[in-house]
Amino acid sequence: LRIVALAPHIVEMLYDIGAGDNIVATVEYANHPEAAKAIPRIGGHHGISIERLVALKPDLVLFWLGGNKAQDLEKMRQLGLNVKLSQPKALEDVAKELKMLGELTGHQLQALKVANQFTNKLQSIRQLYQNKQQYSVFYQLWSTPLMTVNEDSWINQLITSCNATNVFSQSPTKTPQVSIENVIVLNRI
16 A cells, blocks of 8 residues: 655554555655654645656545645546545544544554554543643744644644643634744733
8 A cells, every 4th residue: 555644643643553654755844753754755835746646656645634735635636546634623533533544554453552542541631630720831833933823723622631721722813923022921911
């Protein structure tokens, strides 16, 4: 099975379920686990090289709308490629995604095991922190420019799972650019 995995999280999940050796191409920033660094890159958030993708003759293309361009998806579909979407939106969707990848790759047993481990660990974290003191948190997504996340992100879900509050959760944009002054002001409130 020749897989093109067009998002870092897809690469990580495929390795977790034992299908990492089937990946023939990926995108920039797909660098975990260490073995993923050796996978050829055919694009990134700026777009995918459709010509290179087709030349690889993939059996399966795993596509993430959150990090890839919709027009690339449309072109792949027009070319008749076997494209499956990866769109986990909530933490609980990670386990569902792992199982789906297991079905697509023939690694169902390992995928089920990893999905159950993930679900159990998430429940354990939530239970551990549910009665702890709540803290306000600033999450630095990027340094230049300084960026963070709002409530519409996995990162925010992780923060709230630990009974903490993201100080920029109510920002109108998903990844707001902020200043040091914004962070300092919110730290004093």
